[in-house]
Amino acid sequence: MNGVHDMGGMDGFGPVVPEKNEPVFHAEWERRMFGLVLPLVRATQSAFDEFRHAIERMPPAQYLASSYYERWLAAAETLLVERGVVTREELLAKEDASVDPALIAEAVPVRGPAPVKDKSQKKPPRARFAKGDRVRGRNLNPSGHTRLPRYVRGKSGVIARDWGVFDFADTKAHRAGAKPQHCYSVAFDACELWGKSANTRERVYIDLWEDYLEPIATKSKSKPQERKRATRPKRVEP
């Protein structure tokens, strides 16, 4: 989903302000919240992807107004209610009167991808791309969870490394199947991402699943039966 969580390249959040001698947690409730999540994810048999997606589905204004562990809290409430483990009423009944019921915001509803058949049992999927291949981030705008940020969609990069086969976050977050596929480190020049005025000595390496990528046709024609890797475009040092 094109949510407010997809922050790469946004402006206006001001300088980064590190805190001196920062404690691991800033309040007792943060401690409890952190400690809750790992057992909770296990108890509800949820993938981390589902948890991340529940954070992304917070109403945008609330997302921006919440601290990190407040977002975890909202996601935990959302997942538990959606899974039918607890009801909103139960949550509210347990809380004292000081809590505004509106704080437990309803998550933004989304439609996930259609379930995919699991073909992983047989042989591992082969890699469509190899190191040095030029690729483009596809212009995908799924309504559900995705790990393809807006800032690389439609942009050209180079495969720097093939990390191997990983389950696909976009389907896993919706319990729509594992859809295992290769995931690559793709290098994008800053000028490709941010325009000609960007620094030519800066580059972003981002990890992208194969479904997010399309090949960039090379000018020198190779015979159709040779297809891949007959021509090698410009390489980027890994």
Next chain:
Amino acid sequence: MSGDHHNTDDSGPAARVKALEAILTEKGLIDPAAIDAIVDLYETRVGPRNGARVVAKAWTDPAYRKRLLADATKAVAEIGFAGPEGGHLVAVENTDRVHNLVVCTLCSCYPWPVLGLPPVWYKSFAYRSRAVSDPRGVLADFGLELPREVEVRVWDSSAEIRYLVIPQRPKGTERMSEDALAEIVTRDSMVGVAKVEAPRA
């Protein structure tokens, strides 16, 4: 800045978390003692000291450095570190020509087994938004200025890989032991927003 503030009073999130823990405990889904154990683990044992030991070893043991760059998950497990958010670790090395910086623009993915839980600035909207589009500006916020010819590589942890930066070993530390070196390696240097400084004589 929104998103960085901390609600420390006892209403709002505190009451909601308390309610959540009580309900889930009643339903037998969680055990408060297990929560205590997890919190204790990340408050006292899993933190940047782990990563510092990895870096100090890489600085002093060329064979280990090689193994770390080839397969960081395995090399880190060699000295006993593993766990959630550390299933696929990758180490990237800073040199005179290349400086690496790690971010997660979509959430706040971080290599827990070697660095512990991320600091607030790493999770801040300011860092997540600008690290990819203006890395040198972000480094300036930390007081770090790189020579113009140095290439900055930003690693956006958008999938399952978690990154550890191996900072440059500072000059003047040639005679320091591995243990002493581990003491000077900072968390920020292993995310890539700082250099490691040699201790003042």
